[in-house]
Amino acid sequence: MRYVVTGGAGFIGSHLVDYLVYRLKADEVVVVDNLSSGSPRNIEKHIDTGVVRLIKADLSKRGEWEKSLKGADIVFHYAANPEVRISSVEPGIHFENNVVATFNVLEAMRLGGVDKLVFASSSTVYGEPSVIPTPEDYHPLKPISIYGASKLASEVLIQVYSQLYGFKALILRYANIIGARSNHGVIVDFINKLKTNPSRLEILGDGTQRKSYLHVSDAVEATIHLTVNKLDSTHGVDVYNVGNHDWVTVTEIADIIVEEMGLGRVDYVFKKTTPDGRGWPGDVKLMLLDIRKLESTGWKPRLSSRDAVRRTVRELLGKA
Ligand code: NAD
Incomplete structure (x- = not known):
């Protein structure tokens, strides 16, 4: 083919x-x-x-x-x-x-x-x-x-x-x-910021954005x-x-990254970019897709959102 x-x-x-x-x-x-x-x-x-x-x-x-x-x-x-x-x-x-x-x-x-x-x-x-x-x-x-x-x-x-x-x-x-070779998005952004400054992390929005x-x-x-x-x-x-069955917040992602990078205390600084705590104008704050149609075809995800985040962090850090 x-x-x-x-x-x-x-x-x-x-x-x-x-x-x-x-x-x-x-x-x-x-x-x-x-x-x-x-x-x-x-x-x-x-x-x-x-x-x-x-x-x-x-x-x-x-x-x-x-x-x-x-x-x-x-x-x-x-x-x-x-x-x-x-x-x-x-x-x-x-x-x-x-x-x-x-x-x-x-x-x-x-x-x-x-x-x-x-x-x-x-x-x-x-x-x-x-x-x-x-x-x-x-x-x-x-x-x-x-x-x-x-x-x-x-x-x-x-x-x-x-x-x-x-x-x-x-x-x-x-x-x-998310995963190896990803070049944009929250995980790449946080890792890059923490490499520059391991004690402070600027988070866009209020950190409660929850996505799959x-x-x-x-x-x-x-x-x-x-x-x-x-x-x-x-x-x-x-x-x-x-998509996946579950979702994680931006702050939870930051916690996983800090843990995987083996950092000590990191101050999270939440940057208010919209009045309602979004990461940027046009950011959908809550995203979880119904994947029953996909699953009805006989396929289901192997990694949860949380596990996918952890594996991606390890891949991007060269630990996996
Ligand atoms: P990516 O930036 O890594 O890949 C996009 C590719 O398209 C790049 O290789 C880029 O060089 C190429 N490209 C961009 N504009 C082009 C143009 N005008 N002509 C030729 N090539 C062009 O992004 P990705 O995350 O791998 O996304 C791949 C696709 O999946 C995109 O359509 C994206 O919108 C979609 N998508 C991605 C996500 C995600 O979370 N990564 C989620 C939903 C949908």
């Missing part, structure tokens, strides 16, 4: 490439990535063996890269700017890299005769949850960040392309995904499981939450 992974040099994308090569024994994986946050190092072992080809290109611009999608069995569209935090400051970044790029990928698929897509969407499409755990089907889609809006806009484009051109697509709404975390090994296994078992039989577009 021939796969295309956009954003395949990034954090989740590169783990996905590993699974496509090792588990699915891919004949070829084409990675299209502009390397804005990804790195060829994440996939170089596969490039060396000739199974993976890296095309450096910006998906927000039409171009030669489009030809590389022709003949692909499945496109995994994982390229995006994933930083919710920057979206209120520079909304254009998410419009270009998330919405325009998705449109260009869909056009390249249509023109290249490719009709199967797996898309990395996000829990942020729900906005403030009115139901927790939040289900896929009857919950309103009212994002509160430009990032969430960009993912929802992408989902809608995919729905319409599917209706008009007969695409089959899986939309996967991921919770917070899934280790990247679980996230990618769920992705492969759904792709293998559900993509072909999907009529049009199917949507799955991909």
